Amino acid sequence: MAVYTDITDQELEGFLADYDLGAPLAFKGIAEGVENSNFLLETEKGRYILTVYERRARPEDLPYFLNLLGWLADRGYPSARPVPDQAGRTLKTLRGKPAAIVGFMPGLSVRKPSPAHCREAGEGLAWLHLAGEGYEGRRANDLGQPHWAPLFSKHRQAAEDLKPGLAATIDKDLAEMALAWPRSLPSGTIHADYFPDNVFFRTDGKFAATIDFYFACDDAYAYDVAVTLNAWCFEADGSFNVTAAQGLIAGYERRRPLSPAERDALPMLARGAAMRFFLTRLADWNATPAGALVRPKDPLEYERKLAVHREGLSLFGGRA
Amino acid sequence: MAVYTDITDQELEGFLADYDLGAPLAFKGIAEGVENSNFLLETEKGRYILTVYERRARPEDLPYFLNLLGWLADRGYPSARPVPDQAGRTLKTLRGKPAAIVGFMPGLSVRKPSPAHCREAGEGLAWLHLAGEGYEGRRANDLGQPHWAPLFSKHRQAAEDLKPGLAATIDKDLAEMALAWPRSLPSGTIHADYFPDNVFFRTDGKFAATIDFYFACDDAYAYDVAVTLNAWCFEADGSFNVTAAQGLIAGYERRRPLSPAERDALPMLARGAAMRFFLTRLADWNATPAGALVRPKDPLEYERKLAVHREGLSLFGGRA
Incomplete structure (x- = not known):
């Protein structure tokens, strides 16, 4: 802003x-x-x-x-x-x-998306994945899983300052993710920052447009779904809204059904996506001088989402 | 911004x-x-x-x-x-x-007004003064001449910190203005902040619109002209552009000729108008913590304009 x-x-x-x-x-x-x-x-x-x-x-x-x-x-x-x-x-x-x-793209973004908005947003994301097929541009995800441990090593102390004991927890998370990270899912061009402020709706609540493609890169489509679940489906109190999440996925699958492997991978992908935003917010937080008038976004918002995912998401009838 | x-x-x-x-x-x-x-x-x-x-x-x-x-x-x-x-x-x-x-008012503001822009802006200001005649709302100018000495008394030390010796110079200015300030000029509703960013032009350079009336008040029309001369007619190097100023006044007089008393008063009014913006910028400067990311406008810009006016403006063939 x-x-x-x-x-x-x-x-x-x-x-x-x-x-x-x-x-x-x-x-x-x-x-x-x-x-x-x-x-x-x-x-x-x-x-x-x-x-x-x-x-x-x-x-x-x-x-x-x-x-x-x-x-x-x-x-x-x-x-x-x-x-x-x-x-x-x-x-x-x-x-x-x-x-x-x-x-110029008309439309309005929503601050507190309803499950109906999540459904529309999910469909807009799948449409984006399909429309991007065949695009010849290539850009590696420079904020993808292999980059998290090196990034965290620079900001361990900041994490510990935010919450004592957090650094060791994140170390453990990163080690588990390095072992369990899904690596052979359908991939292509993803948005990678499909947050509510980057999605416009029409007055009738229908999906209207996507903006701000400046994190777009090559990665698993389901990882983009996971980033989106984290950005759209948490309540202000930190709880995960499963109804909204199921709506988002149902909307996505109107255009592009997820494979069983993608569905199975979603809980780990969502945990990783929470890690990615926790880490970049931590780095921004750490780089901002005390007393600055513009405060960066709170890294602990994503630390709480990470904690929810650490317990295992149950999106599809009990699997986690 | x-x-x-x-x-x-x-x-x-x-x-x-x-x-x-x-x-x-x-x-x-x-x-x-x-x-x-x-x-x-x-x-x-x-x-x-x-x-x-x-x-x-x-x-x-x-x-x-x-x-x-x-x-x-x-x-x-x-x-x-x-x-x-x-x-x-x-x-x-x-x-x-x-x-x-x-x-919504279309149009673009200009950063470095040409003499032609000054002429158009002057005409737009006179039009504003005429259009405001008969408006029944009343608001005293709470940043007018009687308020400057009390405001400065709160920020004398900040002025001295900016430039050693400045506090005594401003004290002398304020005393001279209190004695010589013109008090019986034609008055009415003025804009009081008619700066280039508050005036829009059409693509062909013609005056299009005025915005941001949130300093409007009752005061002398010629004081509004003086504020405008200061805002539009100084070069980046601190010199006063007499050609631009004469264009601004000529444009103004297309709609509302200045009386001899108003013309005679302009040098003192311009000196006072420079004092008013110097003082509020000084107060804003003084109120902003060191290290803040958003810096207030430089009070010394208006201190330099004040110094130019202290020497006496010569707008109309030698009078000052």
């Missing part, structure tokens, strides 16, 4: 001169996306989002993300289409930083 | 239930306005700005501001019109804070 880069009217005019979008009519920084600066841009041709890529986005990854957006839009998936400049380029430079213009 | 209050989809739905605006289609926090939280709201009926009033806005002042916006819009001035709910109320409550919906 921030705009890190300030764009002047003159910089905008110079930037738009490369495009065939007509003159700008309105331009406003918007509080959307945590990692990049986003602007609502209205021109004589329509409405767009201008994104300036900040610290976390690696420039060499940006063609992968923009080409994926183009691929998905070509296949009718409701995600923003990158807008090429007059020379056909979608990845540009603005104020010395990488930048791109994509189409 | 901030969104202080986070509105959930459920809160938005409950809020909109009082209005006749149809269902929401898009809702985004925008980085516009320093003091309040602003959201771009698109519904089936059109596009709007939803403002949640934060810390600085005094709830008892809000009807004055909203009624002024309605008055100006009724007279054809391009400012946002407040949208009444089904019971005719424009001032509402959202998440326990005052809130209002106003119309």
